[in-house]
Amino acid sequence: MNTKQLLQSAEKQLRIADRHQPFAVNWRSNFPHGGGVYVIWESGTPVYVGETSGVHSRMGDLMRPVNHAFTKKVGIENEISDLDLLRQYISDTYQISFIGVDFGRSEIEEYLILRWRKTLINKPTTRLLKGEQYTWVEAVYQTVQE
Secondary structure (H helix, E strand, O other), X not given: OOHHHHHHHHHHHHHHOOOEOOOOOOHHHHOOOOOEEEEEEEXXXXXXXXXXXXXXXXXXXXXXXXXXXXHHHHHHHOOOOOHHHHHHHHHHHOEEXXXXXXXXXXXXXXXXXXXXXXXXXXXXXXXXXXXXXXXXXXXXXXXXXX
């Protein structure tokens, strides 16, 4: 497989991966301790992409706005400052999928940020937009639930 095929395969895997409700009882037990790429979905549309060397631990960060940009942005955009209310809102509104990835996480994250940039709250950097590595990537705006 070439790079383009590998990235497209990762996108497909994330689209069809099980979706988990954040902050449900024992919800973090669904996530591995190893590396991976994760997507936060709202009604079948990707709204945040992240990569980490420890998925389980990173999901713990999601519980604290000071540790995770997504939680912080959702709180600000929805004017929710109470942590319990914010967690409930996130739990009711979003789902999370992930794939385990030991090597190449950043490339998958960059590709998906470019690919899904019209719906994500994490936007591509100027370097990504002006670089030549991903000139073949087409931005999509669609519900990507399979």
